[in-house]
Amino acid sequence: MTRRVLVLVGVLVAGCASTGQVSLGEVREFADASARLGGYAELSRRYRDTYERELPYLSPQAERVARDTDARRRAVFDDFIAIQKTLVLYMQTLSSLAGDGRYDMSGRIDDLGSGLKAMTDSGLQQRHVAAYTGMTRLLTRVITSRYQNRSVDTMVRDGNADVQTLIDAMIVLTRIYEKANENERKTVLGLFSAEIPMANRNTDRMLVTLAKVHLQNKTAEYKLIDRRYKLAQQGLTKVALGHQKMRENMDKLSSEETRHMLAGYVHDLNLIRDALSGE
Amino acid sequence: MATSSHSNPDQASGDADTTLPSATPRQEAASSLPNKPPTPDAIVTTVTPGMPPAAADAHDVDSAARANALSNMQCVVDLADSVVCIADDLHERILQEIAGYNDRTMPDAQKALMRALTDDERLLRQYAHALYADAATFVIQDLKEPQHRLMALTAEAAEKIRRIGVIGEVTGLVGGILLLVGSIARGQFSQVGAALEKIQLHNATLKTLKPGSPAKT
Numbered sequence: 001m002t003r004r005v006l007v008l009v010g011v012l013v014a015g016c017a018s019t020g021q022v023s024l025g026e027v028r029e030f031a032d033a034s035a036r037l038g039g040y041a042e043l044s045r046r047y048r049d050t051y052e053r054e055l056p057y058l059s060p061q062a063e064r065v066a067r068d069t070d071a072r073r074r075a076v077f078d079d080f081i082a083i084q085k086t087l088v089l090y091m092q093t094l095s096s097l098a099g100d101g102r103y104d105m106s107g108r109i110d111d112l113g114s115g116l117k118a119m120t121d122s123g124l125q126q127r128h129v130a131a132y133t134g135m136t137r138l139l140t141r142v143i144t145s146r147y148q149n150r151s152v153d154t155m156v157r158d159g160n161a162d163v164q165t166l167i168d169a170m171i172v173l174t175r176i177y178e179k180a181n182e183n184e185r186k187t188v189l190g191l192f193s194a195e196i197p198m199a200n201r202n203t204d205r206m207l208v209t210l211a212k213v214h215l216q217n218k219t220a221e222y223k224l225i226d227r228r229y230k231l232a233q234q235g236l237t238k239v240a241l242g243h244q245k246m247r248e249n250m251d252k253l254s255s256e257e258t259r260h261m262l263a264g265y266v267h268d269l270n271l272i273r274d275a276l277s278g279e
Numbered sequence: 280m281a282t283s284s285h286s287n288p289d290q291a292s293g294d295a296d297t298t299l300p301s302a303t304p305r306q307e308a309a310s311s312l313p314n315k316p317p318t319p320d321a322i323v324t325t326v327t328p329g330m331p332p333a334a335a336d337a338h339d340v341d342s343a344a345r346a347n348a349l350s351n352m353q354c355v356v357d358l359a360d361s362v363v364c365i366a367d368d369l370h371e372r373i374l375q376e377i378a379g380y381n382d383r384t385m386p387d388a389q390k391a392l393m394r395a396l397t398d399d400e401r402l403l404r405q406y407a408h409a410l411y412a413d414a415a416t417f418v419i420q421d422l423k424e425p426q427h428r429l430m431a432l433t434a435e436a437a438e439k440i441r442r443i444g445v446i447g448e449v450t451g452l453v454g455g456i457l458l459l460v461g462s463i464a465r466g467q468f469s470q471v472g473a474a475l476e477k478i479q480l481h482n483a484t485l486k487t488l489k490p491g492s493p494a495k496t
Contacts, residue, residue: 050408058405059398065405065461072412080415173415176356180411183363187404190370194397197377198390 024098026262027152027246027253031098033269034239035091038276039232040084040170046225047177048077050184057188080173083128083166086135087239090159093142098152131165138162153250160247167240171233178229185222189215228276235272238265352414359410362460366403369453373397399453406460 051070058066138158192215199208242265249258373396377385385393 057401059401061398062402062405065402065409069405069409069412072409073415076415172352176411176415179356179359179363180408183366183404183407183411186363186367186370187401190400191397194370194373194377194393197374198385198393200382200384 024152024253026259026266027156028095028098029266030242030246030262030269031091031095033266033273034242035088035095037235037239037269037273039228039235039272040174041081043174043177043228043232044077044080044084047180048073050180054184054187057191083132083169086132086139087163087166087170089139090135090163093139094152094155094159097142097155127165128169131162131169135159135162135166156243156247156250160243163243164240167236167243171236171240174229174232174236178226178233181222181225181229188218189222231272231276235269235276238268238272241265242269355410355414359407359414362403362407362410365456365460366400366407369396369400369403373400396453399457402457403453403460406457 050073051066054066055063138155142155192211196208196211196215199211242262245258245261245265246253249255249261252258373393377393
């Protein structure tokens with residue numbers, strides 16, 4: 001009898017051990033690093049506030065056009081942020097699934113809100129909106145089921161297409177932010193490069209000096225921000241790529257190669273996050 | 280157009296046509312990402328400065344424009360980029376004119392003209408901003424041909440700004456471009472035809488001028 005019990009325990013332990021061999025540590029770390037990646041939200045806010053920064057440099061006629069554009073930027077800002085919030089919640093939930101402890105994320109379900117408010121107006125393409133809807137549905141299902149049949153595999157498999165589409169939307173938007181910022185830089189700095197050489201009278205000297213100091217400061221500001229667009233795009237690309245690779249290698253997560261690959265993405269994402277937060 | 284190679288003094292940190300850094304495995308990412316918005320007409324690469332104005336028939340453009348001009352997000356971005364290029368060229372031309380005075384004091388009338396042109400440049404940039412906002416907020420219906428023609432025309436206008444001999448002639452041309460770009464940015468397609476005519480007229484005038492270095496007035 002005792003021997004039978006021991007054999008049974010042995011079988012159970014062996015069973016547990018074989019499940020335990022599938023290390024989800026790298027999955028958790030990748031999801032954590034993806035959720036913590038900064039840049040996009042900050043650059044979205046910067047894009048939204050373009051008008052305020054440009055205002056002192058605009059002629060009345062240009063200001064009228066700018067004001068109209070400002071209203072349109074503000075109208076869609078919440079939608080642009082909603083995409084990022086959804087992706088972050090997805091990564092946090094994935095991290096919880098891959099973790100050892102018990103998590104209750106039902107409070108976070110409110111963060112999903114009621115979908116993209118300005119769907120028809122929003123510039124997101126139909127596939128972006130569909131991906132957002134699909135993602136929120138998946139998250140609601142995973143979170144409210146309290147991880148019954150918890151499965152990283154299912155979540156990554158079901159979520160991958162939408163993750164890719166949402167990140168694609170974020171990259172496209174970040175590129176547009178970058179272009180708008182470039183145009184803003186030329187609006188601001190261009191005024192000085194034309195006005196300073198024309199102000200060559202003795203009485204202009206003080207004004208020209210002050211203008212040159214201001215120009216120096218603004219040039220430095222734009223140089224710093226330029227780098228952040230690149231970093232944000234790099235980070236998003238890494239998240240997309242890492243998730244795609246995870247999806248492709250779901251059946252061999254415990255292999256040394258897959259774990260090494262995921263660890264590589266985590267390393268890169270941490271470097272990018274450090275670079276974004278260190279400036 | 281977007282590949283304009285002239286250098287701009289205040290473009291220290293790169294061209295408007297930015298690309299991802301080489302460190303990013305973009306190619307690899309692209310294969311894993313869903314397709315980006317398609318760019319079927321490859322507008323930017325097919326338009327070369329100095330090509331004949333393809334939009335000679337304003338009626339065609341007007342009727343096509345009424346059918347709603349911009350085909351998708353990427354096309355709107357391309358159009359915005361081309362407006363930025365025109366503004367860049369105008370800026371460059373203004374700086375050339377100012378530099379031509381060296382240490383001599385510029386007459387007040389000429390300064391007023393330069394300031395009016397920098398105002399125009401900044402207005403163009405606001406229209407570009409409006410188009411970027413459009414790109415982020417609209418997916419506009421198909422109409423590739425008229426947009427292609429508009430791009431060709433703006434490319435030619437930008438080339439004229441670069442090469443024009445007499446800066447005063449720029450003002451009329453820029454006025455036409457502002458009307459055109461403003462109409463597009465505001466979605467007032469009924470005005471596109473008139474704006475195109477105005478630009479054609481100025482282009483015809485400008486063709487009689489020999490391109491060269493800016494005149495020292």
